[in-house]
Amino acid sequence: MFCPQCGGETLPNGLFCNYCGTRLPTPERTSKEDVEDDKTVRVNTQPGASEAENKVSSQSAQTTTIQAQSPVEDTPTINTTRPINTSSPQVTPASSQPLTSGIYPSHPSAPTMPGGFSGAYPPVPQAQTPLQSNPNYFQSGVQTTLPPQAASGANYALSPYPTQAGAPVQPRQPLIIVLPERPNWAQKLNIRLFQPYLASNAIFGIILGALVSTLLGMLCFFCIISLLSNAIPENISRQYYNASGNTQKSNGGEFTAGNLLQFLPLQSPFRDTAELFLISQNTQTTLQDTFPGGSNGTVTTYTETMTSPFHGLLLLQALLLALGGYIAASTDFRNRRGASLVRGMAIAIPYTVLLFLLATQVNGNIPLATSTSATQQSTSTFSVDSTTLLLYGLLWGAVFGLVGAAIKLGQGQMRHHLHRYLYTQRHPQLTGIVTGGLSALLLGLSLALIFGYSLYSQINHYALNSSIPDVILNSNTPTDPNTGPLQAVAIFVQGLTRAVGLLAYACGIPLVVQHAKGQDGYFNAEPGSYQVWKQLGMGVLAHPWVFVLLLVPIVALFLGGRVSVAISRVRGVGPGAIQGALIALPFTALLLLLTAINTNSITQFSTANIASTSTISIGTQAGDVLLWGLVSGVLLGALGGAYQNSGLRSVISRVLGLLIKPVTLLFTPLYIFFDLLLGRPRQLKRSSAYVLLYTALIVAIVLGMLSLFVGLMLIQQAQVLTREQSENFRNVMMLLLIALPGILLVSSAAAALAHDPLLPYFASLQGKTGAQPQPQPPMTPPAEASQPLTESNIQGGNA
DSSP: OBOTTTOOBOOTTOSBOTTTOOBOOOOBOOOHHHHHHOOBOOOOOOTTOOHHHHHHHHHHHHHOBOOOOSOGGGOOBOOOOSOTTSOOOOOOOGGGSOSEETTEEEEEOOOOOTTSOOSBSSOOOOTTSOOOOOTTHHHHOOOBOOOSSOOTTOOSOOOSSOOOTTOOSSOOOOOOOOOOSSOOHHHHHHHHHHHHHHHTOHHHHHHHHHHHHHHHHHHHHHHHHHHHHHTOOHHHHTTSEETTTTEEOTTHHHHHHHHHHTOOOOSOHHHHHHHHHHHTTTOOEEEEEEEOOSTTOOOEEEEEEEOOOOOTTHHHHHHHHHHHHHHHHTTOTTOOHHHHHHHHHTTHHHHHHHHHHHHHHHOEEOOOSOOOGGGSSOEEEEEEOHHHHHHHHHHHHHHHHHHHHHHHHHTTOHHHHHHHHHHTOSOHHHHHHHHHHHHHHHHHHHHHHHHHHHTGGGEESSOOTTSEEOOOSOOOOOOOTTOHHHHHHHHHHTHHHHHHHHHHHHTTOOEEEEOOTTOTTGGGOOOEEEOHHHHHTTOTTTOTHHHHHTHHHHHHHHHHHHHHHHHHTOOSHHHHHHHHHTTHHHHHHHHHHHHHHTOEEEEEEEOSSSOEEEEEEEEOOHHHHHHHHHHHHHHHHHHHHHHHTSTHHHHHHHHHHHHHHHHHHHTHHHHHHHHHHHTOOTTSOOOHHHHHHHHHHHHHHHHHHHHHHHHHHHHHTTTTSOHHHHHHHHHHHHHHHHHHHHHHHHHHHHHHHHSOTTHHHHHHHHHHHTOOOOSSOOOOOOGGGGOSOOHHHHHOSOO
16 A cells, blocks of 8 residues: 555555655445455546556555455455545644554554654655655654554564664563562551552662661760750759869760760760760770970870770660661561561661761861860861771671561561471571570570669779679769769660679679779779679678679579570480580670670870870670680579479479469459550450569559658658668668569560460360361461450550
């Protein structure tokens, strides 16, 4: 088929010419017989047509054939009643043109462009056919689709779209994203804000988790510094005076806050926040002071490098990193174990990058607090060590991100999934050893933290027989007796450092204070080695609180041995003792890592007269940790493992049950009251974890009222009681008020982790069906099975 205007070959049944845009004659249907007799395109001419045009028309009729694309009844023929050389009809506006063309109704026809051009893009004319140029053709930008099969003799590629350089030949297949059946809050929020494609992207989730943990951490630290700086009383700020002018610093509250929170104020809110954020993650810092010399022009430099032991605010950042790991793992819509855990750990990489960006803002000069002539030319520079920043950024990001990913995998039933994972391993003995050692370490740190807060008044830097050695070089606690809340802030910040030191000290590991000669008493730390066994030789009256501190490793390692035997499922007292003793290996390895991080040291370098370097440190030696960690772990872990498989366990359980039963009966009305506050149904059986939690709340309320009564009594008897007697009352009440509720809370958490909340539910199902109990924990029940009032119903839900 050819165009009657320009003679160019056109598509079968097309409406417009591909070259000049002339509207082609409308085809008319013919009968089936006519189509069978003649399947060629005929172009009829009128008597006035020229001979050349008739020749072209006859040649076209002889060479052009229409291939049948549909049944014969639908095959049209084209007849024209207009001569070829007549003028083209008027171009129809695009709005009035039909939307389909010929036998390809799925391919829309292109509207007529300025200049009369329309059709396929780009049109390639035949060599013998002249084509008029039109400047508006390539400016129109109209690219229409071609039918799947082009006409015979066409010299363009058979493609539904125009061929572009570098473009794929086949269209890209759409990505199918399966949404989670029960999305958690992070997945719902990400899908709503970023759409499913981006919300399921692993890299996006990892970066988002790191950003959230960093930004929230900076915001929390900024609020802490601001509130504490503005809450500093006037009498505390007075100790920060300028000695030369005897004028109080305008930012005395900031300096006091830095003294309590253990960071160097840089006189900039953002830099102070970033510095505390980095120091809380054990980053080493360096302070360099440069002073101009005398007449000879020498310059004196003082450099002080300080390690950062465990900081109390690391617990806050641990929660935020767990949140970031939870968000990163939530991008895995299929809830696969490996993929979710890897995404949670991977936030350590962008998180460390963000820490380095913050370090660039912290490093630099410190503005001078005074403007006297003696210090106008002096400079102070603060910098953050890159090695420790990289090491601890990756460590804490991976560890706490993994915890957040594990919480996401639990989907509100983390305890059940944890029990199922531990009890279905191929190597239960090895799993029991690692789990028992980790449980002993975490339990020991929790108890040491509680005793560190409650026995704070018994901790001293000096080698006294009646005090516990401290691992803090400079306690930085205010000496004013009216600053109880501020002193509590300093104790909280230093609590994690003391907890690690007290755990090592209670295990028999000596604390060693080292510094050069001539520095005795530096930071109130006397050089020497302090070990619990040496002080115990003085007797109970000389050091009564050390016996309380010894309970920490005894309880922790004993229960760790029991956990190891319970998971490994060994039978017999002897195998149980061996299995429990082996927890000493992971326990000692983890304790060695924690004590190495917790070493507190300051290195000073001076060029005043002769270049000299001095170092003072408080910590433990690696050899001592290996020796005493293995000894205490083997002995106490073996006792716990043997007890777990012995008949003595059932006897002691009955005795403890009889002793605790009167207390539970006494507190039963209060337990019911707490159940009503929490909305728990009364017909639901109360677990041991809830009983311990309610008891901790009741004990805390009772001891709080008792401490108030004792405080009023001490005020009234101030003229009668001596200072030593008043301090003894205070120490006992502090120990009871902090230690007893704290121990109950830790026991409640341990009891909750020790029991699978879904086992009673599956036991009831097995009783109804008569099935025998399986050796492995069952799967999570379906959603419709959670209708009865069970423990899994109350504690379930999406995490």
